[in-house]
Amino acid sequence: MSRLPSGVQPDYPLARLTTVRTGGTGEFFARVGSADQLVALIAWATDAGLEVGVVGSGSNLLVSDDGVRGLVMKLDKDLAQIERDGTRLHCGGGARLPAVSARAANAGLSGIEFGVNIPGTVGGAVRMNANAYGGELARALDWVDVATGSGIERRSPDQLGFAYRRSNIARGEVVAAASFALAPAPVEQVKATLAEMREQRKAAQPSGIKTFGSTFKNPDDPRAEGRSAGQLLDAAGCRGLRVGGAGFSEKHANFVENHGTATTADVLALMAEGRRRVHERFGVVLEPEVQTLGRLDWPGWEL
Numbered sequence: 001m002s003r004l005p006s007g008v009q010p011d012y013p014l015a016r017l018t019t020v021r022t023g024g025t026g027e028f029f030a031r032v033g034s035a036d037q038l039v040a041l042i043a044w045a046t047d048a049g050l051e052v053g054v055v056g057s058g059s060n061l062l063v064s065d066d067g068v069r070g071l072v073m074k075l076d077k078d079l080a081q082i083e084r085d086g087t088r089l090h091c092g093g094g095a096r097l098p099a100v101s102a103r104a105a106n107a108g109l110s111g112i113e114f115g116v117n118i119p120g121t122v123g124g125a126v127r128m129n130a131n132a133y134g135g136e137l138a139r140a141l142d143w144v145d146v147a148t149g150s151g152i153e154r155r156s157p158d159q160l161g162f163a164y165r166r167s168n169i170a171r172g173e174v175v176a177a178a179s180f181a182l183a184p185a186p187v188e189q190v191k192a193t194l195a196e197m198r199e200q201r202k203a204a205q206p207s208g209i210k211t212f213g214s215t216f217k218n219p220d221d222p223r224a225e226g227r228s229a230g231q232l233l234d235a236a237g238c239r240g241l242r243v244g245g246a247g248f249s250e251k252h253a254n255f256v257e258n259h260g261t262a263t264t265a266d267v268l269a270l271m272a273e274g275r276r277r278v279h280e281r282f283g284v285v286l287e288p289e290v291q292t293l294g295r296l297d298w299p300g301w302e303l
């Protein structure tokens with residue numbers, strides 16, 4: 001490739017940009033600090049025939065051990081800001097959701113408390129339709145700015161195709177910014193809710209481990225009899241199960257933990273084994289919640 005645009009680096013290690021810390025390098029990588037730069041880089045990549053990928057906090061992301069062909073971006077500077085405008089918070093797509101929740105609490109604004117325990121960015125949360133404790137992203141969102149190589153398009157929540165852990169943000173589209181419309185509430189009350197949610201989370205989930213949170217979606221299958229993916233994995237004997245350096249957590253069977261030396265291939269093999277056991281025992285087919293970057297092989301995935 002001839003000259004790279006300013007800020008684009010070749011062969012950038014991506015594992016450290018993910019919470020599970022596995023995977024290879026990005027062929028091209030850039031930290032992107034403004035909406036103009038974002039649109040220009042997507043246009044450059046599209047013209048060059050490169051795939052476009054984006055990493056938020058990498059908290060629900062598996063990167064191929066063979067790396068990612070194309071351009072991978074991480075949003076920074078202007079695109080990671082949180083600004084208050086009355087009862088609204090305008091956020092860059094790279095702003096961290098727990099920081100948005102804390103900022104709202106300090107400003108006496110209610111509606112985004114559930115973000116306190118979701119260790120992702122605003123962009124990642126929109127793409128994934130992230131949720132916790134019955135809070136609803138769509139209810140708090142006012143609008144979302146989506147960038148492509150042709151510019152920025154503003155979408156309202158009902159134009160985002162939200163479903164369980166899904167939106168219509170396509171590969172190659174990047175959430176550049178989002179605005180939350182919140183309701184005034186006493187500061188102490190909002191802060192108390194955040195503290196309570198943090199405590200509940202501490203009791204229910206392992207902390208301080210390298211993981212990407214929920215591995216599989218909770219199934220919508222009558223044979224699951226209302227059980228979550230974690231409960232099914234547990235009942236199928238997967239709690240603590242290991243493959244190479246990866247294992248299902250002892251505390252939460254739907255969390256995969258990198259015990260230090262895991263590769264993405266270890267994680268995929270572990271997922272395949274968990275999925276196989278649940279299918280064999282209950283007839284339920286688990287589908288991954290975790291997202292991927294780069295070309296992955298899924299050995300043992302066929303049931």
Ligand SMILES: Cc1cc2nc3c(=O)[nH]c(=O)nc-3n(C[C@H](O)[C@H](O)[C@H](O)COP(=O)(O)OP(=O)(O)OC[C@H]3O[C@@H](n4cnc5c(N)ncnc54)[C@H](O)[C@@H]3O)c2cc1C
Nearest residue numbers: 056057058059060061120121123124125130131174175213
């Ligand atoms: C300990 C732990 C607890 C968790 N708890 C919850 C929970 O309670 N509820 C919940 O819903 N999730 C939870 N998660 C999962 C994860 O935090 C969410 O899915 C989060 O929304 C992912 O955001 P991210 O910025 O880390 O995205 P990443 O993991 O970096 O990426 C996920 C997907 O979003 C895309 N993406 C990222 N940024 C953008 C952008 N700006 N524009 C377009 N696409 C983008 C990526 O390309 C990828 O496809 C948890 C994870 C961990 C590790």
